[in-house]
Amino acid sequence: DAMVIQNPRYQVTQFGKPVTLSCSQTLNHNVMYWYQQKSSQAPKLLFHYYDKDFNNEADTPDNFQSRRPNTSFCFLDIRSPGLGDAAMYLCATSEGYNEQFFGPGTRLTVL
Amino acid sequence: AQSVSQHNHHVILSEAASLELGCNYSYGGTVNLFWYVQYPGQHLQLLLKYFSGDPLVKGIKGFEAEFIKSKFSFNLRKPSVQWSDTAEYFCAVNGAGGSQGNLIFGKGTKLSVKP
Numbered sequence: 001d002a003m004v005i006q007n008p009r010y011q012v013t014q015f016g017k018p019v020t021l022s023c024s025q026t027l028n029h030n031v032m033y034w035y036q037q038k039s040s041q042a043p044k045l046l047f048h049y050y051d052k053d054f055n056n057e058a059d060t061p062d063n064f065q066s067r068r069p070n071t072s073f074c075f076l077d078i079r080s081p082g083l084g085d086a087a088m089y090l091c092a093t094s095e096g097y098n099e100q101f102f103g104p105g106t107r108l109t110v111l
Numbered sequence: 112a113q114s115v116s117q118h119n120h121h122v123i124l125s126e127a128a129s130l131e132l133g134c135n136y137s138y139g140g141t142v143n144l145f146w147y148v149q150y151p152g153q154h155l156q157l158l159l160k161y162f163s164g165d166p167l168v169k170g171i172k173g174f175e176a177e178f179i180k181s182k183f184s185f186n187l188r189k190p191s192v193q194w195s196d197t198a199e200y201f202c203a204v205n206g207a208g209g210s211q212g213n214l215i216f217g218k219g220t221k222l223s224v225k226p
Contacts, residue, residue, distance in 0.1 A: 004154075033214075042115070042201065042216035043155075057213070090155065092214075097205065099145070100214055102155035 003027070004103035006091050012109045013081050021076040021106045023091030032074040033100065034066060035090040043090055049074060078108075086110045113138045115202050117217035124192050125225050132187040132220050134176075134202035144185040145203040145214070146176055155201065161185065172196070194226045 005024045013019040023032065030051050035043040047056045049068040063085070065077040078085055088107050092100040118133035136142065146158040159170025166178040176187045185202060202217040 040218070042218045043214075044216075045213050092155075099157055099160055101157075102147075104154040 004091055004093055004101055006089075006103040006106050008106060009104060010107050010109070012111060013078075014111050015083065016080045019078050019081055019108070021078075021089050021091075021108070023074045023076070023103055024072050025091075025093045025101075025103075026072070027093055027095075027101060028071060029093035029095045029101070030071070031094045031096065032068060033092040033094075034064075034074070034076045035092065037088040037090055037105070039087075046076070081108070081110045083110050113204070113213075113215050115204055115215050115217035117200075117202055117220050119220045120218070121221045121223070123223045123225065126194055127191050128224075130187070130189040130192045130196070130222070132200055132202075132222070134185045134187065134217060135183050136185065136202075136204045136215075137183065138204050138206070138215070140206055142204050142206065144176075144178060145205075146170065146174070146185070146187050147201045147203060147216075148198045149201070149219075150198045158187070158200070192222070192224050194224045196222060197224045198222055 007022045033048040034046045037043040046060045047066050063079050067075045088105045090105045091103040094100045114137045116135045144161040147155045148158045149155050158174050159168050161168045161178045169175045174189050178185050199219045199221050201219045203214050205214045
């Protein structure tokens with residue numbers, strides 16, 4: 001089945017230690033998104049790639065970076081995680097700006 | 112500012128009861144509207160969507176939603192819920208015409224259905 005895959009499902013890191021979350025897709029969609037979802041809150045878009053074009057949301061901290069080496073993969077890099085960055089990170093894809101398909105998420109714990 | 116409001120944080124129903132979850136949005140311009148569902152331990156899945164045309168849209172598993180432009184609303188309904196509908200439901204909006212990628216979500220409504 002075509003799908004959006006996120007690895008790992010659970011990630012524990014230490015305060016200030018860089019961490020990378022991974023997303024891959026078999027849908028061949030041209031748009032990939034990263035969302036942050038904290039407990040009891042709505043998912044919040046951090047940034048997205050439209051093809052190779054990176055689109056950062058205005059209020060996304062510089063601590064968060066992303067890479068998309070090819071159509072299938074997209075990475076979220078958190079350079080110096082703080083306690084406030086503990087959250088569920090959701091990857092999604094779409095063909096153009098249409099219906100988005102979500103992965104299962106990676107739950108990040110910062111110690 | 113663009114926003115989505117979901118009126119209920121947690122709804123508890125018995126099986127066979129009718130369901131209506133409220134969603135109101137604030138967004139300049141023409142919109143696309145979505146309801147996503149997240150079953151326990153699973154990822155967000157699209158329940159239904161409205162892009163244009165008939166304002167009453169039908170989705171999977173017997174759900175439907177009605178877009179009322181004058182009220183900026185897109186309420187989700189199901190005539191008879193089942194225990195398996197226990198999940199969290201998110202309303203979301205983005206700009207129509209494929210102009211914007213930013214999908215704005217509501218905070219979600221947790222639905223618990225008692226068997």
